[in-house]
Amino acid sequence: MTRQSATTIGFLAVLLWALLALFTVGAxxxxxxxxxxxxxxxxGSIGVIWTTASGRWGELKGIPLSVYAFGTVGLFGYHFLYFSALRAAPPAEAGLIAYLWPLLIVLFSGLLPGERLRPLHLLGAALSFAGAALIVAKGASxxxxxxxGYALALACAVTWAGYSVLSRRLGTIPSMVVTVYCLATAGLSLLAHLALEETVWPSTGxxxxxxxxLGxxxxGAAFYVWDIGVKRGNIQLLGTASYAAPLLSTLVLILAGIAAPSTALIVSALLITTGAGLAAYQSRQTG
Incomplete structure (x- = not known):
């Protein structure tokens, strides 16, 4: 698999995350x-089907428990911290801080062997963050x-950025390992739910x-393609391009009649597109 194709596959996660707000509203x-x-x-069931169909269960047996623990902490830790931040701080402020993770991915990637962090990567990530902030932090004070709540949101951002960047060091580990991450996260989430929440099921189709x-x-599938992208693709470009998620998510809500278009949306689109373009240009220049 080439670096370019892996980056494209990783970006599919961003497209899937664009549906997050719509489905979350529905549920x-x-x-x-x-x-x-x-x-x-x-x-996790997606991964079970994938691994079974490809006959690759044997590849998961020799993987160290530390790898499984790492992935579970990444997925469960991020979501638990995010939900905790939303309980302890207003959603606009908590969301903005939590959405520092793409910028942190770009910054942290400079510590990886063989990766080169250049000025346009930083400028592109900063511009894209500013664009996302126009949407995510609307009305923030x-x-x-x-x-x-702010501290929890920051911990959330650091957790996901750390998980994404450190996954690069596990490049030899097959991406079907995400199956175990998901199932373990489901189990921990169930325990946390039983301890902290009252069970409520949807009342409509x-x-x-x-x-x-959502699943x-x-x-669901987003975490598998993201794993492929951060392990084998252009991680700086993926980090910057991730800021397209809140923009695309808002566009989906507009198309669904749940949100209304605004000038801020246009400005956000320009900033995010410019930022991603700068990061892509820098990546081409540096090979």
Missing amino acids: SEVPPLQLNAVCFGIG FSGEHGL MGWASMIG LGPV
Whole structure:
């Protein structure tokens, strides 16, 4: 697999994450940790089918337990910290801080062997972050009383960036290992749900369809293609391009009649596109 094709596959995760808001709205009746448990259960089932169909279960037996622990901490830790941040701080502020992870991926990637972090990578990531902030942080007003929530959101961003960048060091580990990550995350999410939430199931067919859609796409297949991208693709470009997710997510909501278009959306699109273009240009220049 070439670096370019792996990058393209990784970007499929960004496209799938663009459906996250739409499906989350549709499944809003379900408590977040319960939703997490169900969706990662579905996501793990995708991996079970993939691994069984390809006859590659044997490849998972020799993988160290530390790798499984790493992936589970990455997936479960990110989502648990994110939901905790939303409980401890307003969604706009928590969301903005949590969405530092693409920028952190670009920064952290400079520490990887064989990777070169250049000025246009940084400028592109910063511009794209500014574009995403116009959407994610609409109406945000930071206050000291929500310091714990902000800290949790930052920990969330660091966790996902760290997981993504360190996955690069596991390039020889097959991406079907995400199957175990998902199933373990589903189990931990179920335990957290039983301890912290009341069980509520969707009351409509649309709610059930949205929950299943989340498990199949944004909280399922997305993690498999992301694993391929960060292990074998252009990680700086993927990090910068990830800022397209909130933009595309908002466009999907507009098409669904849930949100209205705005000037901020146009400015955001220009900033994110420019940022991604700069990162792509820098990557071509440096090979």
